[in-house]
Structure formats: C-alpha cells, structure tokens
Amino acid sequence: MGKIKVEFCEIEGLKVITPTVFGDERGYFMETYNYNDFKEAGIDVQFVQDNQSASKKGVLRGLHFQINYPQDKLVRVVNGEVFDVAVDLREGSKTYGKWFGVLLSAENKKQFFIPKNFAHGFIVLSDYAEFAYKCTDFYHPNDEGGLAWNDPDIGVEWPIPEGMELILSDKDQKWGSFKEYTANRSKKKKKKKHGCLGKST
Secondary structure, eight states: OOOEEEEEOSSTTOEEEEEOEEEETTEEEEOSOOHHHHHHTTOOOOOOEEEEEEEETTBEEEEEEESSSOOOEEEEEEESEEEEEEEEOOTTOTTTTOEEEEEEETTTOOEEEEOSSEEEEEEEOSSEEEEEEEESSOOOGGGEEEOOTTOTTTOOOOOOOTTOOOBOOTGGGSOOOHHHHHHHHHHHHHHHHHHHHHHHO
C-alpha cells in the first residue's frame, strides 16, 4: 500500500498531499489515490466523478462552487504548473472568507484536498497545463456559483508575472463580490427562518 505525506493548512479542512513516487531509469510510478491511505489521513469520502481540463498560460478559472450540491474535491496537475486557491465559505467557520493557495505542478506531484463549501479556482503559470480532479458529487449545470477572482475583500494574492495577459471566461468576469454573496446568504437564511415561523403559527 502506497503512503502519502499530508500537510495540514492554515485553514482547517484543507490538506496538501504528496504521494510516494517510485522512480528509476525507466520513469516513475505512484498511486494518485488510495482509499485506505486517505481514510487514515482523515479524508473518508466517496468520489463519484473525475474531471480533467487543459488550459494555456494566463488562463484563470474561478472562483467556483456549487450552491445546493457542494463537492469535496481532490485536485492535481498532470502536466504543467498552476497556482490553486480555495476560499472558505463555510457558515460559522472562524476562517470564513479567508483563502489559501498552493503551487501544484507535474513536477512536485502535490494534490490539494478541498472540502465542501469552499470556492475554488486556479491560474495557469506554465505555457500549458492539464488539471485533473475528483469530486464527491456530480456536476449540476444550474447550480453554479462564483466569486470575483479579484475581490479585494478576499484578497487572493495571485502570482501573476509581469506582462502576463489574463484569460477569463465571460462568466468568470461577471461573478459578484464576497460582500454580495454574504448578504444574499443572510437574506435567504432570514427568509427561510421567517417562513418556518409562519408555518408553525
């Protein structure tokens, strides 16, 4: 059974994982996922979907989350290098609204475990990158949420080299602010609370 090194991050729940790599003159072998090892490290989840994307240098994807069907994610880079970011959106969390970032590359082979109720995004730093991730819930196209990648209240310190041209989708250029997200969630919570009170009287 392969072994993994797990680094606990400043934000509780986030974990950076480095697999054991066996290499010789032919190349290398590693286990990218082993349920028993991950369970032992406190990651006891059931992944139901694997995704992979390819992006060129300067592409920034994020910050994304699913609203009603949140996902745990295990992300890694198959080819190239990205800076990967998670933002804590867990209600009541002491690090609510805080972010953490980690460099993921085909060279360092690190993986990043992101629990449910985090927003997620990354920027491609190499000429080309292939990004792979496992999810614990299926993708629901009508359940997408997002935050502005450059929201000053979150303050992600993206390592954007001088002269790099950022490439964002139309959707990623239109996400709202963290303040708007928090205000909308508060409104929905109050509405739900009042609705329950109304039914009981």
